[in-house]
Amino acid sequence: MAGRVRLELAAGVEVEFADRDSALRQLAEIAERGTRLPMVVYGPEGCGKTALLMQARLVLEEHGYHVVYADPLAEEKEKMLMVSEPLRGILREVLTLLPEPLSKVVNVALDVAALALKRLRRPRIAILLDDVFQAMGLDRVERLAKSLLNLIEYPPGDYDRMVIVVASSEGRSRDILARHAWTSTRLMWNMSREGLKELYYALPGAKPGFEDVWRLTGGNPRMLAALYEHDWDAERVVEEELVAGKALARLVARLDDKELELLREALTDPDALFRRLRDPAAQRLEEKLVEYNLVARLEPRTPSLWLDQPPPERDEELGIGRWYAWQTPLHRTAVEKALRLIEPH
Numbered sequence: 092m093a094g095r096v097r098l099e100l101a102a103g104v105e106v107e108f109a110d111r112d113s114a115l116r117q118l119a120e121i122a123e124r125g126t127r128l129p130m131v132v133y134g135p136e137g138c139g140k141t142a143l144l145m146q147a148r149l150v151l152e153e154h155g156y157h158v159v160y161a162d163p164l165a166e167e168k169e170k171m172l173m174v175s176e177p178l179r180g181i182l183r184e185v186l187t188l189l190p191e192p193l194s195k196v197v198n199v200a201l202d203v204a205a206l207a208l209k210r211l212r213r214p215r216i217a218i219l220l221d222d223v224f225q226a227m228g229l230d231r232v233e234r235l236a237k238s239l240l241n242l243i244e245y246p247p248g249d250y251d252r253m254v255i256v257v258a259s260s261e262g263r264s265r266d267i268l269a270r271h272a273w274t275s276t277r278l279m280w281n282m283s284r285e286g287l288k289e290l291y292y293a294l295p296g297a298k299p300g301f302e303d304v305w306r307l308t309g310g311n312p313r314m315l316a317a318l319y320e321h322d323w324d325a326e327r328v329v330e331e332e333l334v335a336g337k338a339l340a341r342l343v344a345r346l347d348d349k350e351l352e353l354l355r356e357a358l359t360d361p362d363a364l365f366r367r368l369r370d371p372a373a374q375r376l377e378e379k380l381v382e383y384n385l386v387a388r389l390e391p392r393t394p395s396l397w398l399d400q401p402p403p404e405r406d407e408e409l410g411i412g413r414w415y416a417w418q419t420p421l422h423r424t425a426v427e428k429a430l431r432l433i434e435p436h
């Protein structure tokens with residue numbers, strides 16, 4: 092069993108990668124087999140996709156892979172592109188050939204992998220790409236997916252095994268990829284109650300009871316960290332991070348009457364979106380809620396298509412339905428708040 096990476100959960104709080112036992116088992120299986128298609132992982136913002144990729148680096152290296160990891164949106168430059176020790180020479184070589192390498196992080200990552208495939212004798216190669224669809228724009232999603240598939244199917248050199256995983260919270264790219272059979276999709280949800288509890292106890296200082304924190308975050312570790320950093324003031328997290336952060340008043344102010352009515356319905360039952368999806372107003376609203384990372388699409392429910400545990404089929408309190416879920420209860424509260432803001436007084 093692989094060790095666990097250390098991660099920064101909140102300002103000044105480091106934790107060990109927590110829970111996600113089934114995801115770790117799945118990663119070990121992926122390492123044994125490789126991926127026949129590039130695997131694209133979707134999940135709510137802050138649910139732990141990047142953390143999982145960090146852990147995947149470790150698992151894959153322990154299985155003898157050379158790993159290339161790219162995150163064009165990383166805040167620190169050193170985290171944009173990371174490669175396993177034996178590939179560092181190749182990375183330096185590729186970087187000297189390019190004028191502005193870090194603006195083209197993904198291309199550099201793919202060049203490093205391609206050159207490694209040419210140079211090394213039947214290597215195990217893993218390419219982990221974080222947030223690339225957001226960074227590159229929707230018009231390049233198909234091209235990237237196809238070039239990843241080409242690398243698996245027509246590699247520039249023989250390999251033993253290859254793993255390609257892309258993590259994304261850009262929900263709309265899923266529609267684009269769904270038109271092709273170039274990738275396989277895996278869905279991811281927030282953390283389990285036990286997982287969140289581990290992180291909750293790792294946070295120092297006085298804090299509200301765990302049940303309250305669970306009901307606010309629904310297991311989302313980023314929301315947990317946000318609560319901690321705002322002195323557990325949920326109101327402030329909703330206002331500052333979500334209503335203001337996502338400009339939700341503007342979003343709801345632009346909805347027409349039908350969309351507004353449906354949005355109110357979706358606050359109590361997110362599956363209302365699905366039931367009414369024949370209606371163009373519902374389609375528009377659904378797309379907006381997905382685009383703004385407020386609501387997540389939960390289909391297909393097939394357990395093997397999920398990384399780690401899927402959410403329950405229904406949890407009204409957390410805003411989870413069969414087809415759709417609010418990304419976290421705080422996201423739902425933020426939309427309620429935005430609706431109140433635009434109501435005439």
Ligand SMILES: Nc1ncnc2c1ncn2[C@@H]1O[C@H](COP(=O)(O)OP(=O)(O)OP(=O)(O)O)[C@@H](O)[C@H]1O
Pocket residue numbers: 098099100101106107108109110111134135136137138139140141142143222259260290312313316
């Ligand atoms: N299993 C875990 N154990 C410990 N900490 C975790 C775990 N999963 C996530 N975290 C922490 O929770 C926070 C949010 O996770 P992360 O950044 O991985 O989310 P994300 O899904 O990549 O979000 P985004 O969609 O914005 O990219 C981070 O501080 C991360 O270190």
Ligand SMILES: [Mg+2]
Pocket residue numbers: 140141142221222
């Ligand atoms: Mg991330």
